[in-house]
Amino acid sequence: MSDIAPIRIAGAGPSGFAAAIALARAGRAVEVHEAKRDVGTRFIGDLQIIEAASEREPVPDFLDRIGIARNFYFRPALSATFFDARGAQREIRAASPFGYFIRRGAEKRTLDRGLLAQARELGVDVRFNSRLASDHADIVATGPASPDGLAREMTWRTDDPERVEVYFNHHLAPGGYAYLFILDGIATFGCAIVADFKKIDDYFAHSLAAAQRMHAFVIPSETRTGYSYMNFHLKTHATKAGARYVGEAGGFQDYLFGLGIRYALTSGWLAARSILESRDFDELWRAELAPKQETSLVNRFLYETGGNFGLSMFVRQAAHAKDFQRYLSGWHARTWWKSLLRPVVQRVWRHRGRCQHKPGEHWCRSRDTEIKVPPLGPIV
Numbered sequence: 001m002s003d004i005a006p007i008r009i010a011g012a013g014p015s016g017f018a019a020a021i022a023l024a025r026a027g028r029a030v031e032v033h034e035a036k037r038d039v040g041t042r043f044i045g046d047l048q049i050i051e052a053a054s055e056r057e058p059v060p061d062f063l064d065r066i067g068i069a070r071n072f073y074f075r076p077a078l079s080a081t082f083f084d085a086r087g088a089q090r091e092i093r094a095a096s097p098f099g100y101f102i103r104r105g106a107e108k109r110t111l112d113r114g115l116l117a118q119a120r121e122l123g124v125d126v127r128f129n130s131r132l133a134s135d136h137a138d139i140v141a142t143g144p145a146s147p148d149g150l151a152r153e154m155t156w157r158t159d160d161p162e163r164v165e166v167y168f169n170h171h172l173a174p175g176g177y178a179y180l181f182i183l184d185g186i187a188t189f190g191c192a193i194v195a196d197f198k199k200i201d202d203y204f205a206h207s208l209a210a211a212q213r214m215h216a217f218v219i220p221s222e223t224r225t226g227y228s229y230m231n232f233h234l235k236t237h238a239t240k241a242g243a244r245y246v247g248e249a250g251g252f253q254d255y256l257f258g259l260g261i262r263y264a265l266t267s268g269w270l271a272a273r274s275i276l277e278s279r280d281f282d283e284l285w286r287a288e289l290a291p292k293q294e295t296s297l298v299n300r301f302l303y304e305t306g307g308n309f310g311l312s313m314f315v316r317q318a319a320h321a322k323d324f325q326r327y328l329s330g331w332h333a334r335t336w337w338k339s340l341l342r343p344v345v346q347r348v349w350r351h352r353g354r355c356q357h358k359p360g361e362h363w364c365r366s367r368d369t370e371i372k373v374p375p376l377g378p379i380v
C-alpha cells in the first residue's frame with residue numbers, strides 16, 4: 001500500500017464505488033464513508049436498468065473498460081410492452097439490448113452488494129454509519145440532494161409470468177411514467193413523476209389500478225415499498241474546494257427517463273482518472289457527459305410539451321422501429337436543432353432563487369414551469 005494519504009470518498013453508491021474501484025486497481029489507498037448502516041438502503045431490491053442507448057459502447061464493454069466485474073444480477077433487455085394513455089398496447093423489440101436489468105438495494109446479487117464486494121476485494125476501506133462532510137472528502141458521491149423527480153416503487157416475489165411493461169400517461173404519472181418488471185421471480189412496480197410531488201401516493205395508486213386493468217397481476221400481502229428522488233442540473237463546475245462531485249450529487253443524470261446509473265459509474269470513473277492522471281475533472285466530464293446531459297434536457301422538454309399525444313407517437317414509433325435500441329439511440333443523438341433548442345429551454349425553464357443543488361453555479365429547473373396536472377378522479 002502507498003504512503004500517500006488515502007483518497008476519501010463520501011457515499012457508497014455506484015458513483016462512489018466506481019471511483020473507489022478504479023483508484024484501488026491503480027494501487028491507491030481508498031476510504032469509502034457511507035452514512036447508512038449498509039449499501040443501497042434507499043432501494044428495496046427493485047429491478048432497475050442500466051441503459052444501453054445513450055452511448056455506442058455496449059454496457060458489458062463499458063463495465064470491462066472501467067474495471068467493474070459483473071458479480072451482480074445482470075440480464076439483457078430485448079423486448080417490452082408499451083402502453084399509451086388511451087390503453088393502446090404495442091410490442092417493442094430490439095436487435096441488441098436497449099439496457100441491462102440489474103437489482104438495487106442491500107440484498108444478495110444487487111449492483112450495490114456486487115460493487116461493495118469488488119471494492120473490498122481490492123482493499124478499499126468501507127466504513128458504514130460514517131457521514132463525511134463534503135469539505136472533508138476528495139470525492140463527493142452522496143446522491144441526490146433535493147427532488148427534481150420523485151418515484152414510489154413496490155417490489156415483491158412472484159410466480160407470475162415474466163413481463164416488462166411501461167405505461168406512458170401524463171395524467172397518471174405527470175412528466176414521468178409507470179412500469180412493471182417481472183423477471184426471474186422478482187416484480188417491481190413503480191411510478192415516477194416530475195410534478196405535483198405531494199400526490200405521489202395518488203399517482204401510484206391510480207397507475208397501479210390502470211396497470212391491473214390492462215393485464216391483472218397478483219400482489220401478495222408481503223411487499224416492500226420505497227420512495228426516492230432524483231437530481232438533474234447543468235453546471236459549469238463539478239468541483240468545489242478540491243472535491244470532485246460525481247453521480248447525482250453532481251447533478252449527473254439523464255433528464256429524459258431518470259436513468260442515472262451509467263452517468264454515476266462514468267462520472268465516478270472520470271473522477272478517479274482525474275486523480276490518477278492529475279487531470280482536470282471538469283474538463284473530463286465536460287467532454288464526455290455535458291453534451292448528452294444537454295440533449296437529455298431538450299428531450300425532457302419534448303416529452304412534456306408533447307403531452308399524451310406526443311407520448312402516443314413515441315410509443316407508436318418505438319413499436320414500428322425494427323430495433324428499439326437504435327430508435328432510442330436516435331433520441332440521445334445531439335442534433336443541430338436540439339443544440340439550438342437547448343438555450344431556449346434553459347431560458348424558459350430557468351430557476352431563479354435558491355435551491356439545494358451542489359456544488360456551485362449551475363442551471364436547474366424552476367418549479368413554476370412544472371407541467372400543469374389535471375385533477376385525479378376516483379380509482380375505477
Ligand SMILES: Cc1cc2nc3c(=O)[nH]c(=O)nc-3n(C[C@H](O)[C@H](O)[C@H](O)COP(=O)(O)OP(=O)(O)OC[C@H]3O[C@@H](n4cnc5c(N)ncnc54)[C@H](O)[C@@H]3O)c2cc1C
Nearest residue numbers: 011013014015035048049132142143228247248259260261
Ligand atoms: C425509484 C428509482 C428508480 C430508478 N431506476 C433507475 C434505473 O432503472 N436505471 C438507472 O440508470 N437509474 C435509475 N435510477 C437512478 C439511479 O438509481 C441513480 O441515478 C443512482 O443510484 C445514482 O448513484 P449515486 O452513486 O450518485 O447515488 P446513490 O446511489 O444515491 O448513493 C449515494 C450514497 O451516499 C450516501 N450518503 C449520502 N450522504 C452521505 C454523506 N454525507 N456521507 C457518507 N455517505 C453519504 C447515501 O446513503 C447513499 O448510499 C432510479 C432512481 C430511483 C429513485
